[in-house]
Amino acid sequence: MIRRMKSTDRKKRIVMLGAGFGGLAFCRAVDTSRAEVVLIDRQNHHTFQPLLYQVATAGLSVPDIAHPIRSIFRRKGGVDVRLDEALHVDAAKKEVRLRDTGSIDYDYLVIGVGARTNYFGNDRWEAFAPGLKTLDDAALIRQRILYAFEQADLTDDAEERARLMTIVVVGGGPTGVELAGAFAELSRFVLRKDFRHIDPAQTRIILIEATERILRPFTPGLAAKAHRQLEKLGVEIRLNARIQAIDEHGLTLEDGLIPAANVVWGAGVRASRLCASLPVERDRAGRVKVAPDLSLPGHPEVFAVGDIVHLVDAAGKPVPGVSPAAMQMGRHVARILNRELRGKSGARPPFRYLDKGSMATIGRSKAVADIRGLRFSGFPAWMAWLVVHLIFLVGFRNRLSVLLSWIYNYFAYRGGARIITGLDRMFRLGNPEARPRSIAEGTPGAAAEPAVNKVERAEQEMAASGVPR
């Protein structure tokens, strides 16, 4: 259906693109009695990205960290939620082209479409090293990891088993550290007693970092503590590592191939493709260089918020791509527009980022925190991390569900979300010929072809059958 959505004469129309942290904060703070607010997202849910790694490592289920956008604004009349994808912004015509519903014009536009994974010019690696940005990414990683353990349990080939039980995480930032720690716990504690023919505790987990230390946003002291905590969990950390290639065999560094069935990419982000259509300067990661008030230079009616923004704030600090920054930007733009919608004029205030600190968790009872100069680690940091994430998670049901899962996982040493879904579609439902014979025939160890080929074939079939990955 193609239709043009014209602004009414009565009220100004504000179009908000993206219901991430920035978009939600904006829509919650904007005065909807004075403007028509249209919130457009290509998903029907808000994703709480800081907990994606727990879905990828089977600690939480997909619905625990997502919330329907419509439900968030059920009680706030005046926010018109639409499921669609913005393809192009025509700032001269004040119009956004959408994938499904034609185009929509605006009086004000706020763009908060977030970031995507950055392979730094090596996009061909994406097929072998999925990034972690969406729920689909997290579910795919979990599926691949759990399936590799299943295949390792079936093979008699020791080399192949070692390959299936090797997980490489690329990127020593908070995401990579959290993933590596959680994979270590999954294999050492959760899966340990589940298999008869393999010992999941022997799983090799390797964290690859290009620079001389992990956790660069933290002080060297806290980063060193995190390094030691990860090593205690059995994670191998390779610093100053230069990746040469990633393919179906694993990951190759300057000193050779690390055979691995699973490589997960947590190394970097770049701005959404939509930013390329904006008439402004962008940095190397595609982020838009905004004016101090977050508007686009030359277009005071268009604002950018969140991860797509490149800004050195009024206090001279580069604003980081984190959720508090996105929320603060959303609220800042809402304050500006609320004032202008009331007919007030005058210079707009510049955005100033309030840095409340950083935290990263390494695993059970282990974390590092730097909260306004107060630096601590271990159990207190872990508790602080749990509380902050529960507070910011959207939706009471999600908070309750996540809290109960964490309590259960902590005391029972179990991860509740170890179900592999999509196998039937992966192997074509009803076509036993397309399934790996060892599974179809129920004969563990009788693999007629190497397990690796089954995984590759399954993935090729999944791609060929159009199953979303």
Ligand SMILES: Cc1cc2nc3c(=O)[nH]c(=O)nc-3n(C[C@H](O)[C@H](O)[C@H](O)COP(=O)(O)OP(=O)(O)OC[C@H]3O[C@@H](n4cnc5c(N)ncnc54)[C@H](O)[C@@H]3O)c2cc1C
């Ligand atoms: C794995 C991971 C862990 C993280 N951990 C932390 C953490 O611990 N602490 C922290 O502070 N930050 C963390 N971050 C960063 C934080 O999640 C981001 O800074 C924050 O989500 C940015 O908010 P945003 O509003 O800019 O974009 P997002 O939250 O990414 O939201 C963008 C929204 O736009 C929608 N969208 C995208 N393109 C389009 C389009 N063309 N049309 C319509 N809709 C579109 C998306 O569906 C999405 O809903 C993490 C990020 C990741 C990926």
